[in-house]
Structure formats: C-alpha cells, structure tokens
Amino acid sequence: MRTPGIFIFGMVLAPCGWVLELTSTVxxxxxxxNNIPGEPSDLVLQQGLWDICRTSTSSRDIQCNQQDTQYFSAQIIQIARALMLSSLILNLIGIGVASAGVRCWTDKPHWTVAGVGGLLIFISGVLTIIPVSWYTHIMNSIFSTSTDVRVGYCLVLGFIGGIMEVLGGLVMSLGLCRRCGGQKRVPSPARVDAVPSVSSVSSVPYYSKQSEMDFTRAKRQQDSRPATSTSTARPCDTDL
Structure with missing residues (x-):
C-alpha cells in the first residue's frame, strides 16, 4: 500500500521545520x-538567546561571548529558552512516533499512531511561534544601548520553522479523524441481485437438450416393456 499523501507532507515539513528552529535557537x-553611542558607526551588535556577538559592516571579524547582564535577565529571554528547547525535544519525539505509525514498508499504516505523532509536531510548532511572536512584539522594550533596534534573521527562521511544523502536524493529525470516522462507519449489507423466476419471464415452457434426451430415453424404456393385462379374465356362465 502506498504511503498516504498527508503523511508524506507532514514527514517532509516536520524535519525541515526542526532544522530552522534549531538554527533560530542557537x-x-x-x-x-546599530548606531551604538560611543562606538564606531559600522559596529553591529547581534543578540540572541544564548550569546551576543559584535561585528561590523566593514570587516568580517566577529567577537562573540559578549556579556550583557541586563539583557539576559529579561523575562522574555528565560521563557523563550525554555519554550524553544521544549519545542525541539517535542518535535523529535513527534517525528519518531509518526515514523513508527507511517511505516511505509508495511501493507497498511497505523493511522492512530501517525496521528498522535502529528499532534505532537503541531504542538511543537505552537511552542516555537509563541516566543518568537512575543519577542518580536516587545523587542524595542528590552534593554538596549541604542534605539536603532532591528529584527534579526533568527526571528524569521523561527516563524518559518514554526509554521512548517504547525502545517505538517495539523495535516498528519487528520489521521485521527479518519480513524474515528472509520470506527463509526457501519458496513453496508452485501448487495444481492434478485434472480428472476422462469415463470415470471415467459409462459412458454423451456426445454433443454438434456431434458429432451431424458424424455426420449424414458419413452423407449416404456415401449420395450411387455404388455400385461390389467384385468383377469373371469369365466362366464355360458362356459359352465
């Protein structure tokens, strides 16, 4: 049996979303x-969940492991770390469960197992979109040494990865709906075609070749029998 298209769709989007989510996390x-006071005009400070790097537009030198206690102590950073890590782990579990349910090397896939795996992937995508959206919304209110704050590419990758996981998991979760619908479905009775009666079709008797031979054979046997009298002769009075 071919692997259903909804499983192929989910099993392609889920790993792709996980890779984008991992990149966005680390x-x-x-x-x-940009435009940090007291620093060169080409200096760019890149801030993430785990590290801060200094770079410039005029050179390719990057200096990471920069310290910023006020930035890392923000509530959104702590929450985003926990949600992103939980999403990564949950997505891996969902992919493993879905792979065991799809099992394209068997005759029929396990719709319930694959649907549960899709549900886990869907939840992991939601866990990714929540911190990314929240961080984007309050990005300007987080402590910064400059007012020129711009969106980093990690937020874009996080959005794309989360949406891919949500779509892939949602499509695979349809296997649960199909499973529930299949259990409630009542099998229709087998269709039996009515056999028309010979008498209802035509009033003319039907003789087959076999019946004609049987009739001829019976007639010959009857003609070959010796004739016997059905009555016994009784003497008359005149004979006495």
Whole structure:
C-alpha cells in the first residue's frame, strides 16, 4: 500500500521545520543593534538567546561571548529558552512516533499512531511561534544601548520553522479523524441481485437438450416393456 499523501507532507515539513528552529535557537541574531553611542558607526551588535556577538559592516571579524547582564535577565529571554528547547525535544519525539505509525514498508499504516505523532509536531510548532511572536512584539522594550533596534534573521527562521511544523502536524493529525470516522462507519449489507423466476419471464415452457434426451430415453424404456393385462379374465356362465 502506498504511503498516504498527508503523511508524506507532514514527514517532509516536520524535519525541515526542526532544522530552522534549531538554527533560530542557537544563533545569536534575534535582534541587531546599530548606531551604538560611543562606538564606531559600522559596529553591529547581534543578540540572541544564548550569546551576543559584535561585528561590523566593514570587516568580517566577529567577537562573540559578549556579556550583557541586563539583557539576559529579561523575562522574555528565560521563557523563550525554555519554550524553544521544549519545542525541539517535542518535535523529535513527534517525528519518531509518526515514523513508527507511517511505516511505509508495511501493507497498511497505523493511522492512530501517525496521528498522535502529528499532534505532537503541531504542538511543537505552537511552542516555537509563541516566543518568537512575543519577542518580536516587545523587542524595542528590552534593554538596549541604542534605539536603532532591528529584527534579526533568527526571528524569521523561527516563524518559518514554526509554521512548517504547525502545517505538517495539523495535516498528519487528520489521521485521527479518519480513524474515528472509520470506527463509526457501519458496513453496508452485501448487495444481492434478485434472480428472476422462469415463470415470471415467459409462459412458454423451456426445454433443454438434456431434458429432451431424458424424455426420449424414458419413452423407449416404456415401449420395450411387455404388455400385461390389467384385468383377469373371469369365466362366464355360458362356459359352465
């Protein structure tokens, strides 16, 4: 049996979303800060969840492991770390469960198992979109040494990865609906075609070749029998 298209769709989007989500989690580019007072005009400060890097537009030198206690102590940073890590782990579990349910090397897939895996992938995508959206909304209110704050590429990757996981998990979750619908479905009785009666079709008797031979054979046997009298002769009075 071919693997259903909804499982193929989900099993392609889920790993792609996980890779984008992993990049968004570890890369230090959730936001960039430009035009920092007292610093060169080409200096760019890249801030992420785990690290902060200094770079410039005129050179390729990057200096990471920069310290910023006020930035890392923000509530959104702590919450985003926990949600992103939970999403990564949950997505891996969902992919493993969905892979065991799809099992394209067997005759029929396990719709319930694959649907549960899709549901886990869907939840992992939601856990990714929540911190990314929240961080984007309050990005300018987080402590910064400059007012020129811009969106980093990690937020874009996080949005795309979360949406891919949500779509893939949602499509695979349809297997649960199909499973529930299949259990409630009542099998229709087998259709039996009515056999028309010979008498209802035509009033003319039907003789087959076999019946004609049987009739001829019976007649010959009857003619070959010796004739016997059905009555016994009784003497008359005149004979006495």
């Amino acid at each position: 890369a230090p580019a959730w936001r960039t800060i």
